[in-house]
Amino acid sequence: MVYDNLVPFSFTKNGIFYFERRVPTDLLRHYDTRKISYSLRTRSAQVATTRARRAADQLDEYWYYLRCKDAELPGKHRLRMTSSSVQAAPEVAIGDAVLLSEAVSIYLKQKGHGRPVTFHRAAERSCGYVIDVAGDKDLRGYTKKDANAFRDALIKRGLSGSSITRIFGTVRSVTNFAASEAGVSFNNPFSGVYFDRQAGVQEREPLVGEVIDTVQAECVSLDDDLRWLVALVSDTGMRLAEATGLALTDLVVEGDCKKVIIREHPWRRLKTAGSSREIPLVGKALWAAQRIHFHAAGQVHAFPRYNRGQLTNANSASAALNKWLKPMVPTGCTMHSFRHSLRDRLRAVECPSDIVDQLGGWQTNGVGHAYGRGYPLEVLAKWMRKLV
Incomplete structure (x- = not known):
C-alpha cells in the first residue's frame, strides 16, 4: 500500500488506485467503520484524480446533509403556527x-x-x-x-x-x-x-460414492484436525458451520448411543429452529469423533483453531477445506456437496423422507410433522448404518 500525494484521498496497491476517506468523528455513529475505502478501478493518475474528487465531493455533500439533519433549525424558537402553514402541511406530520x-x-x-x-x-x-x-x-x-x-x-x-x-x-x-x-x-x-x-x-452437485471413498481415504491417511472435520461432515451431512462450532461434549463416542448433538452455542447459532438435532455417528464420522476425543487436552471446542474468538469462523474453514478438496472432486463441488450427497445416499437405501428430514435438519411439510419429538435415535441409527 502506497499513499499517493498527487491524487487526493488515495493510495495505490499493485498499481491500482484506491479511494480512502476517514469518517468525521461527529458522524461516526452513522457508520460501522472509521474510514471509507474502495477501488477506483484505474491505473491512471488523471482518471483516479477525477474519480476521487467526485467521491470526496459527494461525501462532503452527504455529510453536510447529515449534520443539518441533526442540527437545530435556526430561528426555530421564533416560529408560529399560522392558519396558512397548517393548510399547507402535508397529510402526514413531519414527525x-x-x-x-x-x-x-x-x-x-x-x-x-x-x-x-x-x-x-x-x-x-x-x-x-x-x-x-x-x-x-x-x-x-x-x-x-x-x-x-x-x-x-x-x-x-x-x-x-x-x-x-x-x-x-x-x-x-x-x-x-x-x-x-x-x-x-x-x-x-x-x-x-x-x-x-x-x-x-449454479446447481450444487452431490458427490458420488467413489469420490466420497477417495476423500475419506485421504482423511484417514493425513489424520489431522482438518481431515477430521471433513470426515465428520462426510458421513453426517451436517452444515460446515454446524460441525465447525461443535463443543467437545457434543461428540458422544462412549456407550451404545454414539452420536453428535447439534445445538446452539454462544459462539455459533443454528440456521433454523429445526436444525437442532442428534445424528448417529457411523463410518468415518465415528472415526473422526474418536480421533478428536483421543487428541483433546481439556479443550472446550471440537475444533479450537476455528473458535479462537467469540464466534466460530466457519468461513475460514470453508476456504481451507474447499481448496484442499478441489483436486479430488468434480468441478462445482464443495464441502456443502456432502450434505446433498447424504440425501441421495439415504434415498438409495429407501429411507423414509421424514427420517431424512430429521437427520438433515430440513423442514418437513405438513402440520402433523410438528407434533411429537421425532424418531428415536435407535431408528435413525438403523438407517445411518445402511450408508456404510
Whole structure:
C-alpha cells in the first residue's frame, strides 16, 4: 500500500488506485467503520484524480446533509403556527417520516437482539445499496422507478439471481417492519420487482460414492484436525458451520448411543429452529469423533483453531477445506456437496423422507410433522448404518 500525494484521498496497491476517506468523528455513529475505502478501478493518475474528487465531493455533500439533519433549525424558537402553514402541511406530520437509514436502526433494535453479526450486516449492507442508488429517503418517497434502478444496479454488480432475491427480501423486511412500527401507511415499491431469479445460479452437485471413498481415504491417511472435520461432515451431512462450532461434549463416542448433538452455542447459532438435532455417528464420522476425543487436552471446542474468538469462523474453514478438496472432486463441488450427497445416499437405501428430514435438519411439510419429538435415535441409527 502506497499513499499517493498527487491524487487526493488515495493510495495505490499493485498499481491500482484506491479511494480512502476517514469518517468525521461527529458522524461516526452513522457508520460501522472509521474510514471509507474502495477501488477506483484505474491505473491512471488523471482518471483516479477525477474519480476521487467526485467521491470526496459527494461525501462532503452527504455529510453536510447529515449534520443539518441533526442540527437545530435556526430561528426555530421564533416560529408560529399560522392558519396558512397548517393548510399547507402535508397529510402526514413531519414527525412520522422515517428515513431508510432510520428504518434499519428500528429493525435491528427490535429484531436484532441475540441475532448473529451476519443478520445485522445483511440489513445494513442491503439497505446501504438502496441508499447508494436512490438516496436516503423517507420510506414513502421511494418509487417503483427507484426499485427498478436498484435492481439494475445489483445486476450490473454481477450478482446472481439468488443473491438479488435475498437482498430484495431483506430490504422488504426492513421497510415493512419499520413502516408498521411507525404506523406509516406504506405501499412497498420493492415488492413485485421483476428479475431473472435463476440468472447465474449454479446447481450444487452431490458427490458420488467413489469420490466420497477417495476423500475419506485421504482423511484417514493425513489424520489431522482438518481431515477430521471433513470426515465428520462426510458421513453426517451436517452444515460446515454446524460441525465447525461443535463443543467437545457434543461428540458422544462412549456407550451404545454414539452420536453428535447439534445445538446452539454462544459462539455459533443454528440456521433454523429445526436444525437442532442428534445424528448417529457411523463410518468415518465415528472415526473422526474418536480421533478428536483421543487428541483433546481439556479443550472446550471440537475444533479450537476455528473458535479462537467469540464466534466460530466457519468461513475460514470453508476456504481451507474447499481448496484442499478441489483436486479430488468434480468441478462445482464443495464441502456443502456432502450434505446433498447424504440425501441421495439415504434415498438409495429407501429411507423414509421424514427420517431424512430429521437427520438433515430440513423442514418437513405438513402440520402433523410438528407434533411429537421425532424418531428415536435407535431408528435413525438403523438407517445411518445402511450408508456404510
